[in-house]
Amino acid sequence: MQFDPFVIPFNIGLNFILLYTVIRCVVWFRGLSRADKLRMQRGFFGTPFAQSLREIFLESLLHRKILKTNFRLGYMHMSLAFGWFLLIFFGTIEADVFGTRHLNAPYRAIFFRFFNPEHGRMGFESVYGFLMDLILAFVLSGLFLAIIKRFYSRIVGMKKTTRLKPSDKVALTALWLIFPSRLLAESFTCGAYGTGSFLTGTLGSWLASFLPAQQLAYPFWWLYSLSLGTFFILLPVTRYMHIPTELFLIFMRNSGIKTGDKTGSYSEVEVFSCSSCGICIDTCQLNTSAGITNIQSAYLMKAIRNNSNVAEIAHNCLMCGRCDQVCPVGIELSPIRMIQRRAGENDIAYKNTYKDYFRTRQITASEKPDISPVYNFLPEVNPDKADVLYFAGCMTHLTPSIKNSMVRILEASGLNYKFIDEDGGACCGRPLMLAGQDREARELINYNSQLIWKSGAQTLVTSCPICYKVFRESYYLDVEVLHHSQFIKNLIDEDIVKLNFLRKRVVYHTPCDLGRGSGVYNEPKEVLTHISRLEKSKFEDDKSLCCGGSLANMKIGSQKRSLIARDAAAELTRTSPDILATACPLCKKTFSSATTTRVADIAELVAEALIVSSVKRSTNKKIFSAKELAAIS
Amino acid sequence: MEKFGFFISKGRQINYDSNDRSIAEYIYEREPSFRRCIECGGCSATCTTGSMTKFSLRELHILIKRGENDKVMESLKKCMLCGKCILVCPRGVNTRNIVVLAKQAFQKSAAYAI
Ligand code: SF4
Ligand code: SF4
Numbered sequence: 001m002q003f004d005p006f007v008i009p010f011n012i013g014l015n016f017i018l019l020y021t022v023i024r025c026v027v028w029f030r031g032l033s034r035a036d037k038l039r040m041q042r043g044f045f046g047t048p049f050a051q052s053l054r055e056i057f058l059e060s061l062l063h064r065k066i067l068k069t070n071f072r073l074g075y076m077h078m079s080l081a082f083g084w085f086l087l088i089f090f091g092t093i094e095a096d097v098f099g100t101r102h103l104n105a106p107y108r109a110i111f112f113r114f115f116n117p118e119h120g121r122m123g124f125e126s127v128y129g130f131l132m133d134l135i136l137a138f139v140l141s142g143l144f145l146a147i148i149k150r151f152y153s154r155i156v157g158m159k160k161t162t163r164l165k166p167s168d169k170v171a172l173t174a175l176w177l178i179f180p181s182r183l184l185a186e187s188f189t190c191g192a193y194g195t196g197s198f199l200t201g202t203l204g205s206w207l208a209s210f211l212p213a214q215q216l217a218y219p220f221w222w223l224y225s226l227s228l229g230t231f232f233i234l235l236p237v238t239r240y241m242h243i244p245t246e247l248f249l250i251f252m253r254n255s256g257i258k259t260g261d262k263t264g265s266y267s268e269v270e271v272f273s274c275s276s277c278g279i280c281i282d283t284c285q286l287n288t289s290a291g292i293t294n295i296q297s298a299y300l301m302k303a304i305r306n307n308s309n310v311a312e313i314a315h316n317c318l319m320c321g322r323c324d325q326v327c328p329v330g331i332e333l334s335p336i337r338m339i340q341r342r343a344g345e346n347d348i349a350y351k352n353t354y355k356d357y358f359r360t361r362q363i364t365a366s367e368k369p370d371i372s373p374v375y376n377f378l379p380e381v382n383p384d385k386a387d388v389l390y391f392a393g394c395m396t397h398l399t400p401s402i403k404n405s406m407v408r409i410l411e412a413s414g415l416n417y418k419f420i421d422e423d424g425g426a427c428c429g430r431p432l433m434l435a436g437q438d439r440e441a442r443e444l445i446n447y448n449s450q451l452i453w454k455s456g457a458q459t460l461v462t463s464c465p466i467c468y469k470v471f472r473e474s475y476y477l478d479v480e481v482l483h484h485s486q487f488i489k490n491l492i493d494e495d496i497v498k499l500n501f502l503r504k505r506v507v508y509h510t511p512c513d514l515g516r517g518s519g520v521y522n523e524p525k526e527v528l529t530h531i532s533r534l535e536k537s538k539f540e541d542d543k544s545l546c547c548g549g550s551l552a553n554m555k556i557g558s559q560k561r562s563l564i565a566r567d568a569a570a571e572l573t574r575t576s577p578d579i580l581a582t583a584c585p586l587c588k589k590t591f592s593s594a595t596t597t598r599v600a601d602i603a604e605l606v607a608e609a610l611i612v613s614s615v616k617r618s619t620n621k622k623i624f625s626a627k628e629l630a631a632i633s
Numbered sequence: 634m635e636k637f638g639f640f641i642s643k644g645r646q647i648n649y650d651s652n653d654r655s656i657a658e659y660i661y662e663r664e665p666s667f668r669r670c671i672e673c674g675g676c677s678a679t680c681t682t683g684s685m686t687k688f689s690l691r692e693l694h695i696l697i698k699r700g701e702n703d704k705v706m707e708s709l710k711k712c713m714l715c716g717k718c719i720l721v722c723p724r725g726v727n728t729r730n731i732v733v734l735a736k737q738a739f740q741k742s743a744a745y746a747i
């Protein structure tokens with residue numbers, strides 16, 4: 001027997017999805033910028049290719065990252081993906097080795113048992129049959145977990161599971177049917193012929209003992225083929241498109257392509273690569289503390305895929321970057337959110353499943369650019385020359401203790417510094433950027449840049465991680481930008497300031513924009529180790545929590561913010577330290593009202609520990625650079 | 634006319650019937666904390682823009698609520714969204730969202746089309 005009509009649905013589905021994926025990838029490739037196209041071509045023939053294969057094996061098949069975060073969830077994903085892969089892989093070999101011909105059409109491997117019912121009676125054949133049964137059992141165990149997860153997500157260790165749209169539900173049903181129908185089809189066939197291994201054989205002979213196995217097998221082979229076909233046909237318009245897309249994404253990423261700041265092929269591929277695993281939902285503090293459960297990255301990705309209006313979702317986020325950190329697919333979630341914020345409100349282009357197959361790039365409102373300056377009231381300033389500039393930032397002005405501490409430290413350092421926004425200056429521009437108003441932000445950036453440039457300084461110190469991030473990323477400055485924790489660390493290293501030891505137990509909270517946002521993790525901790533007994537918390541470095549005060553979220557009110565702050569502060573002060581230290585004025589302010597533990601900025605603690613020598617005080621008006629001063633002392 | 638150092642101010646009656654409160658309604662609906670504002674002026678006192686210009690968020694709140702929208706749009710643009718006002722507001726008003734929503738309302742509203 002070589003062919004049977006029941007394989008037709010499967011054949012149609014398989015050919016369709018292969019063709020569709022190729023076309024889609026070509027379209028995506030053509031949508032790349034010239035430079036990115038070159039990157040990809042180069043990546044395809046170089047080491048990135050090997051890297052990609054490795055990554056595909058580890059992440060797309062084994063799901064190593066999910067396994068690390070949540071074993072049960074990881075097992076579920078792994079058994080379905082890796083199990084299915086093994087089933088296809090060993091099935092193809094089985095058909096090739098034991099079949100009547102070599103190099104078979106895919107259907108002959110998938111439906112091997114139907115075409116070779118007598119196979120697997122003894123010897124090596126039965127060992128191989130045992131292996132195939134084992135793999136099938138492995139896949140079924142994952143499927144079992146998946147079904148449970150849909151109804152009781154907690155069993156898989158997840159608090160929330162993603163919600164589905166109708167086409168997703170049909171595809172999901174088809175997916176769920178695939179393996180049970182394979183099991184039953186194989187079992188009935190095995191039962192009728194008395195073959196099969198521990199799973200199909202046992203189940204088959206038991207079923208055959210009271211059912212007409214010969215007659216029942218055929219409908220189940222049809223069901224198996226139909227569910228495969230349906231799943232493949234629906235794949236492009238459901239979240240399962242992530243399966244082929246993720247492979248393409250891995251190649252793109254390893255070739256060095258980045259998300260950028262506009263919707264493009266890469267961001268689209270990222271959006272389609274989201275598997276709706278839901279890990280980001282469980283990580284998001286807006287969910288765990290504030291009970292907001294419709295804005296997390298999984299939902300943002302889904303909303304973009306469905307072409308709905310995402311403005312509300314895009315803006316209701318702290319931009320803490322915690323989900324970027326945990327996403328097992330490695331999607332650059334924050335940049336994608338920023339793209340949506342910049343795009344503003346977009347009209348819903350279409351709501352039509354048929355059209356989803358031929359997606360066009362998301363249409364964003366093309367607003368007429370208003371180029372009249374908005375902040376022309378900003379005064380012209382001619383600052384004095386200085387070596388070091390101190391920019392406190394708006395938030396620091398509301399926490400005067402940080403500002404004053406920094407002034408004390410700067411005075412003690414004896415450096416020639418200037419406090420540029422002592423009497424209040426312009427905002428750094430990041431809050432506007434976060435609101436998606438880049439053009440306005442640019443105006444402030446230009447204004448501040450001029451100010452910094454005119455002062456002729458080499459170093460710019462800021463107390464606020466929000467300012468720090470924008471100074472580093474969006475200003476074109478010729479100066480070294482330092483957060484005050486880095487600056488203080490330099491002062492300590494070069495022995496410019498002397499500090500006492502404070503004999504206090506301190507837990508350090510990494511601010512989002514300083515840590516995940518700018519990659520500054522160690523300097524603050526080194527400073528703290530120098531002056532106090534620094535203790536570890538459960539939320540070190542890139543796992544740190546958000547204080548809830550983030551300016552990035554325009555939508556949530558003060559109550560939700562304090563819920564987040566209270567939970568985060570409670571977690572951090574679990575070991576009842578004397579001080580909860582942070583390196584951000586906004587974190588300090590938010591935490592202060594959320595805990596009874598003393599909350600202090602690093603600058604305050606350092607100022608407290610400062611040993612002020614009279615010699616250095618008298619030199620503080622002279623112009624010494626840090627290096628010269630180090631040479632003198 | 635001679636300048637006598639004083640002048641006669643124009644009538645200041647507020648006619649709610651002829652004023653356009655649609656902007657205020659738009660904001661109320663999306664940011665209920667707008668209702669909580671007691672016009673204390675804390676936001677204006679700390680405001681970054683306010684320290685350089687006559688811009689006052691409190692004044693804008695009052696004008697929008699009264700429906701005297703004529704000058705509001707131009708003023709709104711001056712806000713830098715820096716967020717100082719949120720931190721000082723004693724009533725937990727989500728001030729930045731109000732600024733953003735007001736801008737949105739003006740852009741959407743045909744009456745104020747630019
Ligand atoms: S964005 Fe990442 S973490 Fe979130 S559901 Fe998608 S794949 Fe999972
Ligand atoms: S960036 Fe933070 S607040 Fe925003 S969705 Fe991710 S985890 Fe939630």
Ligand code: SF4
Binds near residue numbers: 672694
């Ligand atoms: S500080 Fe708050 S309550 Fe006071 S005027 Fe401003 S918004 Fe209103």
Ligand code: SF4
Binds near residue numbers: 690
């Ligand atoms: S956000 Fe706007 S209104 Fe509030 S303090 Fe800053 S500049 Fe002033």
